[in-house]
Amino acid sequence: MPNTPLIDDSYLQQAVATVLESGSLPQIVQAGHPVLRTQARPFTGQLSAHDLAALIAIMTETMRAAPGVGLAAPQIGIPLQLAVLEDQYEVTPENAMVRRREPLELFAILNPHYTPVGHELASHYEGCLSMSGWQGVVDRHAAVDLAYNDEHGSARTARFTGWQARIVQHETDHLSGTLYIDKAYTRSLASNVNYSEFWANPDVTDAKAGLNF
Template identity: 55%
Template sequence: MIAVSPPTPFTPAQLRERVQEILAAGALPPIVQAGHPVLRQHAAAVEGQISDTELKQLIVLMRNVMHEAPGVGLAAPQIGIPLQLAVLEDQFDVDPEAAAVRHRTPLDFVAILNPRYAPLGMDTAAFFEGCLSLSGLQAVVVRHERVLLHYETPEGLGREQAFEGWQARIVQHETDHVQGTLYVDRAELRSLSSNAEYAANWAEPGIGKARAALGFLHGHP
């Protein structure tokens, strides 16, 4: 069972001050690493704490940080801002076999505010997953194969959108971030591997070899 994260102690004024400080720095902020309290707090809903201009600037900054990392998603808490905001984009050139097994298709850039998701159906998928806030590690996570995402656009419009496959995994991962949940909270910890060990031993489209050798998810399809 996933622990319930405490709400961020930041006031609206403190949130705006933090955003303004990061925007004024003139450089890409570092990605916060596991152990920082902001990653274990339920972020504040975006409710006008910052101006529309500041929000747009923050989204551009987060997209740049995501690209620089590089990654396919980034949540505001990962740069020290406890707001329910994330950016998603997956345009990586992936091996066709891996893309087919993982149901991975390109995801156009999108910024999501105040996201929450619900599963569509009972199907799940298990794959290795990493996180920019747990540098150098990967682990297998069982996630819903299809989800319905409820979110708001930067313009304040409510949206519902269905995602499946790897796109659904990205959506779940980033939405978890704004609720103070990290992928290791959901992971099969016997699968936890350094990037080097993953590359040396388990880099295949699926998880069959790692599951057999490391002893996790017995009986999972």
């Protein structure tokens, strides 16, 4: 890839140091930046416990300020298999029911891998902090099992369903260089303005009819 630096542990550590020493929240990189299309490096102890905790704290603050429900390290220019996830936003009862959306407590995942549970898929609009201003409909597994390491190095597994499963899949995909647009119905793509005006319903029935996807 032209003009792409060698991604090794030294590069990774320098990228983290740059973020930790900046004194401000990092910018969220946008689609077209090569780091978003790079296989992130597994975490194997390249960072001290102190630096890892500091990075997770900065990522959490950046996610909340955006605002969003997840942020992967590549989105702030760090090609590391790390993401933070949290969903504490209030939604209408209809939205919560149709999208099976329940609050998700803040947690960090390292080296995650998800496995579908069953064959059920759910179709909903989703956006991405690295594709600011746009949303698209993506079919996601309705339930997944997630295997990951926590920030203390402990191996964990957990099952997620509904909207939580969507967040897990979206953020884990980032770590393999995949954006939601790769899986979206391209005819469903809508600017935030048009999504709010025409398609901001709990389900995608009207959007499917209106946009022919």
